[in-house]
Amino acid sequence: MTNRKEEYLDLLNELIALPSVSAKHDSLPETAQVLGNALTKLGGKVTIDDSYFAPLVIGQFDSDQADAKNLIIYNHYDVQPAEPFDLWEQDPWTLTEKDGHLIGRGVDDDKGNITARLTALAEYLDENQGKLPVNITFLFEGSEETASQHLDDYLAKHPELKADLIIWESGNKDDQGQIELGGGTKGIVTFDVTAKTGKIDLHSSLAVVADSAAWRLSQGLATLFDPKTGKIQVPGFYDDVVVPNQREKDLVNALPGTKEDFIKGYQITAPLLSDKRGVDWKEALYFEPSINIEGISAGYEEAGVKTVLPAEAHAKLEARLVPGMDPDKTLQQIKDYLADQGFGDLIVEKTLGQPGYRSDMSDPEIIKVINLAKELYPGEPVVSPTSPGTGPMAYVNNAIKAPIISLGVGYQGALDHAPNENIRLTDYEDNIKFVKLIIGSYAN
Known part of the structure; x- marks a missing residue:
């Protein structure tokens, strides 16, 4: 044979x-x-x-x-x-x-x-x-x-x-x-966010009067998330989440590993966001959506010092979705919220997406x-x-x-x-x- x-x-x-x-x-x-x-x-x-x-x-x-x-x-x-x-x-x-x-x-x-x-x-x-x-x-x-x-x-x-x-x-x-x-x-929608405050980088001495794309981007992104409560602040973000049934909760709670094992295994030093929200870390990990900044870039990032005021700043983000959430609807909610918060000038462009x-x-x-x-x-x-x-x-x-x-x-x-x-x-x-x-x- x-x-x-x-x-x-x-x-x-x-x-x-x-x-x-x-x-x-x-x-x-x-x-x-x-x-x-x-x-x-x-x-x-x-x-x-x-x-x-x-x-x-x-x-x-x-x-x-x-x-x-x-x-x-x-x-x-x-x-x-x-x-x-x-x-x-x-x-x-x-x-x-x-x-x-x-x-x-x-x-x-x-x-x-x-x-x-x-x-x-x-x-x-x-x-x-x-x-x-x-x-x-x-x-x-x-x-x-x-x-x-x-x-x-x-x-x-x-x-x-x-x-x-x-x-x-x-x-x-x-x-x-x-x-x-x-x-x-889980599902996902990934997107790029770009801030533009001028056509050229400026000398940083002008920062007292001229806005910086780096500040503009970071301030806009900061509105998405409440660091005190650990919750996403975008209106409607959680509305379509399909709540897990009791069997699903029981299966997740029965998964091996403790919170201490999780923290040690991933070498986490910051407080867990699930603790801020007062929810079980396993249920949050498996059943809740999130927004994450994958990376940010702006201005001079090489060795030494360059006193520059960046005209452009870029970030890559993702929202992990759970069943019930639509990638395009979620991204539109994020865009609308940024605009409502006074950051309608930020350019938001979808890169990938799929439901959970x-x-x-x-x-x-x-x-x-x-x-x-x-x-x-x-x-x-x-x-x-x-x-x-x-x-x-x-x-x-x-x-x-x-x-x-x-x-x-x-x-x-x-x-x-x-x-x-x-x-x-x-x-x-x-x-x-x-x-x-x-x-x-x-x-x-």
């Missing part, structure tokens, strides 16, 4: 070698074609839709059972940039095995998850005379790392896609070795996956109704009305988006077993 693990590790090596950075539009059609070829080789009916810059790859594997259910497996083949290269201990675009780990850009997020799932399907087919108890569709997109641009457009073009359950792209084991299963993501989503964690299909995890992994799985991070679950659920659960090959030290991204081979092999177990459960 073919050694499927080695076959798909070879595929993983080929995928890692392709620098499919969606932010740079690099190697996306080439990576989609490699995946399409792999799905075809495995016996799937493959569509590569290249209507937009990042092709969507669809691979369908049909059961011979007339009443078979439908399982969609979603992944993305794009990756984050590998810079800074000097912090990598090896070439990020070469899959490296070292001390029981696989290392390379995208090995956890998300190419290793792709090949583990393909391995699981291949092994299941080998062990069951090529027959499946469930229809399986692989859905591979190429812009997840850039807010899944055009994914909603692609899904609108493919109304034939249907599912009883969607297996999401990735997941981890926690620091205690317990498998983590998730059912949601939470699955019903009591759905029978999700309960089944949780119970299967208990069969395979020691101890109780860590089940979360959502993630503090962002992803395109809402787009997929809006088009394909099915519950979503995430599971994957990662662990706490995977270093996603960072130099030396890695996974452990033991976790990779466990995930293959888990996906096979999920496929086989439809035969019961």
Whole structure:
């Protein structure tokens, strides 16, 4: 019998070698074609839709059972940039095995998850005379790392896609070795804010009469947030938030880790904003929206002193959204508030956006996956109704009305988006077993 693990590790090596950075539009059609070829080789009916810059790859594997259910497996083949290269201990675009780990850009997020799932399907087919108890569709997109641009457009073009359950792209084991299963993501809207107070930088002696773009920008941004209460001051910002139900709260409160662990682990020295608001830090992390300044730049920032009054200042911001919040509506609320506060001259430009989503964690299909995890992994799985991070679950659920659960090959030290991204081979092999177990459960 073919050694499927080695076959798909070879595929993983080929995928890692392709620098499919969606932010740079690099190697996306080439990576989609490699995946399409792999799905075809495995016996799937493959569509590569290249209507937009990042092709969507669809691979369908049909059961011979007339009443078979439908399982969609979603992944993305794009990756984050590998810079800074000097912090990598090896070439990020070469899959490296070292001390029981696989290392390379995208090995956890998300190419290793792709090949583990393909391995699981291949092994299941080998062990069951090529027959499946469930229809399986692989859905591979190429812009997840850039807010899944055009994914909603692609899904609108493919109304034939249907599912009883969607297996999401990735997941981890926690620091205690317990498998983590998730059912949601936050949304996001990112935007640039620019202040302009003149056509040229001025000598700073003129600051007594001439306004500075740096002051203008910082004063405007400061109106968004009340440092005393830890709350966002934009009117209507919280109005559309979908309040978590009791099961969702219970699941989050049961997640491992204390506030002290959180503070120590992230080396936080400032008071927690959730304490200022008088709310539980876990519930805030998973269920509340936020506004964050990602970076600010203005004037002279090199070594030494330059007495200058900046004519322009720039900031990059994001608002993390929860279900119920619309990215464009939220950004308009922010613009309107800045104008109401006397900062209508600030230029606000959207860069990316997508809504948030939470699955019903009591759905029978999700309960089944949780119970299967208990069969395979020691101890109780860590089940979360959502993630503090962002992803395109809402787009997929809006088009394909099915519950979503995430599971994957990662662990706490995977270093996603960072130099030396890695996974452990033991976790990779466990995930293959888990996906096979999920496929086989439809035969019961």
